[in-house]
Amino acid sequence: MKRNLPLILTCCLFLSGIFATSQVAADTSLLTVKxxxxxxxVGARPGVVFLKLTNASDLNQTLxxxxxxxxxxxxxxTHDMKDGMMRMRRLDALAVNANETVILKPHGLHLMVFGYTASETELRMTLSFESGEQISFSPEIIAYGNK
Structure with missing residues (x-):
């Protein structure tokens, strides 16, 4: 048993290092959707998603x-004003700066959903970032006229 003790201690230290490393790797994903x-x-019109996207890391991210x-x-x-008229404009990407929250809301930034399959009871969405990071979530589905 005394001969095996150094081997057992070495294995324990090695495994604790693996767990510490995996914990650090898990904590690097500091992007959240709330x-x-x-x-x-309504009818054939596209739907819309609003949310709060937080980047709690020290690195800028781009959706x-x-x-x-x-x-x-x-x-x-997004919406912007041009010649006194509010217009909607498609963006190729959305910057989510380090330690900031970007709010997608009516009359501002939002996600337009085209070809929604109303037979689905859950809308599962995945946000993909330039860094390769992804966040999956299911927004609450609320028909207009409710809430």
Missing amino acids: EAVFRPG ISVQSNAADKIEIH
């Missing part, structure tokens, strides 16, 4: 695409 809401479009199990296409959009 308060996500999906409002399906480059959004996919879903129940939609043909999802685009990042």
Whole structure:
């Protein structure tokens, strides 16, 4: 037993290092989605998603695409004023700076959902970032006229 003690201690130290390393790797994903809401479009109109996207890391992130199990296409959009008229504009990407929260809300940044399959009871979405990081979530589905 005394001969095996150094081997056992070495194994314990090695395994504790692996667990510490995996914990650090798990904590590097500091992107979170909160308060996500999906409002399906009326008729053939696209739906819209609002949410809070927080980057609690020290690295800037860039949202480059959004996919879903129940939609043909999802685009990042914003509203801006031009010649006294509010217009919607598609964005190729959305910057989420280090230690900041970006709020997607009505009359501002939002996600447009095209070709939503209303037969789906859950809209599962995945945000993909330039860094390769991904976040999956299911927004609450709220029809217009409710809440």
